[in-house]
Amino acid sequence: MLFKLITEFLNDYITNATVILFIIISVLTLILIIIKFSYIFWQNYILKVNSWMKPIFEEYIKNPNNTGILPFYYLLFPNSSILHKYIVFRSFSETGKNFELTAEAYNALKFHKVDLRNLNSIFWWKRAEAARCLGQMRYKKAKPFLIEKLNDPVVEVRLIAAWSLGRIGDTDTILPSMEALVNASRLAGMRLSSTVFEIGEKAIPVLSETLQHSDPAVRLLALHLLGEMRAVESIPVIKNKTVIDEDKEVRIAAYKSLGTISHPSSLSILIEGLKDVLWEVRAQSARGLGIIGSDEVIEPLVSALEDQKWWVRRNAGEALFKLGIKGKASLKQVLEKSCSEHARDMALQWLNEYI
Amino acid sequence: MNIFSILQFLSLVILAYFFIISIFYFFTFLLSFKGLITHKIRSNFSTPREILNAKITPPISVLAPAYNEEKSIVTSVNSLLNLEYGQYEVIVINDGSRDNTLEVLIKEFDLAKTSRNTNPQIPTKKISDIYKSRKYDNLVVVDKENGGKADSLNAGINVSMYPLFCCIDADSILEKTSLLKIVHPFMEAYTSVVATGGIVRVANGCIYQNRPYPLVRTSDKLLVNIQVVEYFRAFLSGRMALTMMDCNMIISGAFGLFKKQPVIDIGGYKEGVVGEDMELVVRLHHEMRKKKQPCGIYFIPDTVCWTEVPESLKILSRQRNRWHRGLAESLTMHIGILMNPKYGTVGLIGMPYFFFVEFMSPIVELAGYIIFVTSFYLKAIDILTFSAFFILAVAFGLVHSLLALLMEEVTYHRYPKIKDLLKLMASAVVEHFGYRQYMAIVRAKGIFDWLIGNKSWGLMERIGIK
Structure with missing residues (x-):
């Protein structure tokens, strides 16, 4: 009886069901082809835009006074976005004067404004990307906004914000970064080591002071970072952390850190x-x-x-x-x-x- | 009750079965899609370069069992030695090869005997010698009596030095950054992650020579392209969804990363089973969840291992028969998990999926063909109903394949040419007319062979990755 009902239902609606399924299949096929063509088109478009934009920008970096960045002022989307990405990307391999010029261009083209706006985007990846760009370009005025992002609900944003604060280079951001990240992810160590390496030797006294922090996880991280920085001057405070009544993990980290710093004054301990x-x-x-x-x-x-x-x-x-x-x-x-x-x-x- | 009613009732059961499967596949698609997109976005913020430079990257022992691989072993080992990773060792386990695998390795890598401490925590066949390379500090070769893949991997675990081990097939090729990507979940949550596995992609048709990443192309052979679509369905749709539901039950033997201690605690790989890779993962779930220990087993979709798939139907049949026997063994050995809420989503979703869908589907599918043809012949159903069932089956299958292709295109789009996409789409259509039915027979035969205790591995002929 049930079978009869279902087969009758199927027979009645066979044409409709088939048509619907074939519409779905056709739509999927079409979507696939459109996506493929769009991807190919977009890749070619980026290549084309870069082919004229790159030489002008490189010329500006070589002779900033001659050319200026005027040709880029009136770029519209998506070209402005391509240039934005290109500037940030090329800065990864630059130091000194060249980096400064690139950062100047970034500011002059008001890309910092775009990134500051994106820091409050509803999409976490846009916030993370904006934090990364601001940090990469060492945009100092972004510091308070990045500190705010240390409490972002998404861990990735917090991690990137900490790295960016390190790039900006002020020592007062070390402790807030550590406190915000230490229990968020094991990757915090990876990000914070980039942070303190960006800050350089200035970070050592701050990290040494952090060894007195009430949270053992923060002390552990500080020991790890001091070890990585081969901070010889911090050996006496690290030795204090090897005492028997210290937290077990902290003690182990202190010995590890002393070994990594590898200074003869640690031999006896x-x-x-x-x-x-x-x-x-x-x-x-x-x-x-x-x-x-x-x-x-x-x-x-x-x-x-x-x-x-x-x-x-x-x-x-x-x-x-x-x-x-x-x-x-x-x-x-x-x-x-x-x-x-x-x-x-x-x-x-x-x-x-x-x- | 007459024969007509029985046939009609069975037809209904089969129809209901495929309807439920289709609904399940639709949900897995939604979950996988979300998972893939999220993973892709997240990976932009932890690039392989950053992981490489991180000081917390855990050291890895790469285990490559080899049996009669004299022709390909040097290429494979060289590719393993060129991986981008901080601290890792490569351990090649020569499983009593009858050809010159060991001699080739000794000559090419300038090996010398060493008495490395083997820490034998898992019983294995006797290790004859352990060699160390004079050319490469991180290359170790273990020569042992033949004992099969599981035994070789156990020997590798005993010899390995590091807390994580990565098992790979000696005839597969990893992408340069694969280790960096597969280790990432361990760096995020070391205590809760037990294993991670990458995606296995089809190497036939691709050109790899002297490139860090292969030039990805489809093959000229339809059979290969059909398998490409199958792999998309299995990995991008299936495993990603299972990972999202915290019940991934397979880490492919071709490429997986494991925490050593839990594997040692449960006795390592089981010898004498055909699907030792799946069995290990199911056992990890079984034992660890029983003790209420965290057992994170994740699929990482952008971690790629390229492998050669069969180009002839005969070899493919052997492989699929073996896979199905392996599946049957793994499921029946741990049947206590099935529908057992104590094991969480593994008991309530993962195990039922593998049992009622992966394992049972060839039997149901074949039964379906027989019942529908008989019903049609005996006029228990009319031509319209018969056609309706067939069209629905094909259309649902096709939608599933196209959705898998869509996921690939939206996320990783490794096949750059439109021609490749069209070839894959055509394969997705063609597979429903003959191939799918044939594979149902092969897999059903796998169940029969498992029941009669066939444990053979079957010869796998390889053309060689270009």
Whole structure:
């Protein structure tokens, strides 16, 4: 009965159903072809516009006083948008005078106004792109707006805003950036390292001060950044973070940071670290000693080859390997004389690395 | 109840089945479309270059099992050594090849024996020797007794040094920035991500020689182009939607990145199964969700691995038969997940999808053809109803293929020429007349072979990527 009803329904509406489906198929086919042609057309259009725009702009960069940027003043969409993108894109590979000229052109053509407007767009990707352009062009007046964007609901916008603030280069934006991003995404570290590298050495005192922050996540990030910056002057404050009553992750990061900075003044604390209760600290200490490299680390490292944790033994082996001839001799000795099977295994493995 | 009523009832059941599938596909399309667009926009703000320069990029061990690959192994290893990534090692596992794979590797990469600490956490066949290259610091070759792909990957995991491992097929080619893109979810949320997989694209017809990215072209062979459309449907539509619903259950064996510890915890790849890649992922879901541990398994649509697909129907049939046996094994081994709310969307959406749609569809489809032809022959249904069913089936299938093509065009448009698009559209139409029905038979045979315990891998002839 039900079948009869359905087949009757199908029979009655077969023509309509078929027609509807074929309309859908035709529309989809048409859309596909239109998209393909539009894409090809747009690519060719950009090439065409760039072919006349680029030489004029390059000429302006070479001789700004002769040509000026007058030819670009009255550009309409989409050409203005193509030029906007081109200027920002080319600035990525520029420094010094050339960058300044490009930034001047960006301002003179009022692209900063476009980007400031886009910072409040309802589309997050437009906000992120605007933040990126303003930062890339080091538009200082955008600083308060970018700080505001550190609280944007979309993480990507916050991350890009932090990077842009770094490009602008004021140290007072470091802490707000860290606080806004530290728990937002693991990518915060990646963005903030770009930020502090853009700011340069000026960032070191601020980061050192941040080591007193109440949030361990912020302290952790600061240690990571100080390590990356090889901030020798921050070693004393970093050492303070290795104390036993400090947060576990912060302690590990402090040892790692000392190793990465690789300054001889950290030797004693790293040697002590090889006896720590946390295996992560022991592993980081071994790694750090290998980076610093000194005769006095051989003996503690040889002992660390007997550690219960594979990672500590591995790092100790690698550290001895990095010490060159003396390390090699120690590894050979361990292989021949050590009572610990773990130590002999690890020594053999690293001796094989000399091939 | 007479034969007419039974046939009519069965016809109705089949009609209802395809109607439900079509509705499901429509929703997957909407979800995938949203997912693809979002991913594309987001990736503009974390470019491979930025990831490369980041200090938090986790080191990766790339595992490439090789069995009788003497002709292609050097090209493959060279392409792996030229990937753009910070710290990574390439571990080639020679699975007891009978040809000169090992000798070719020793000669080309100047290998020397080493006694690297293997940390054997997963039992495998005996490792004969481990070699290290004098030319490349990050190249290791493991020579072991033959034990199959799963065993080779387990041996690779034991030898690997880093916390993440990437499995790839030795005969596939990764794009230069693929590792940088596939690692991105781990950088965003290391604790909750367990595995990520990339898109597998068809290399036949493309030209790769000395280029960081291939010159993408369709093939002159219809069979290849039909597979291109199939891959679009499977990856861009299927896996993206499953990822969006947090129930992606396949990471292709050709290219996937895994966190090592969870894989070791569940005993590594299972030996003796045909579809070890899917089985591993389903087992990860099964074990980790049982313990209420986070188990993020994501598909990353712009991470590309180029692979050669069969150009002959005979080889394609073998491959699809094997895939279906693998699917059957993975599903039945973990049948406890099916419709079990304890496993979240995996139990309520992912598993039912793979079971009732992917696994059952060839049987239902074949049954449908038989029932409709019989019904028509016995005059249980008239010509108009018969045609209506067939046209509807073709039209729904075609809409699904065109939507997959649309997703590709809107997002990645890797086929730059209009000619390629037209060829793919034509393939999407043609596949419904003969190819689809033949594949239903092949996959149904796969179920039969699985039931009788056929575990053969089948020979895969390769022309070689240009």
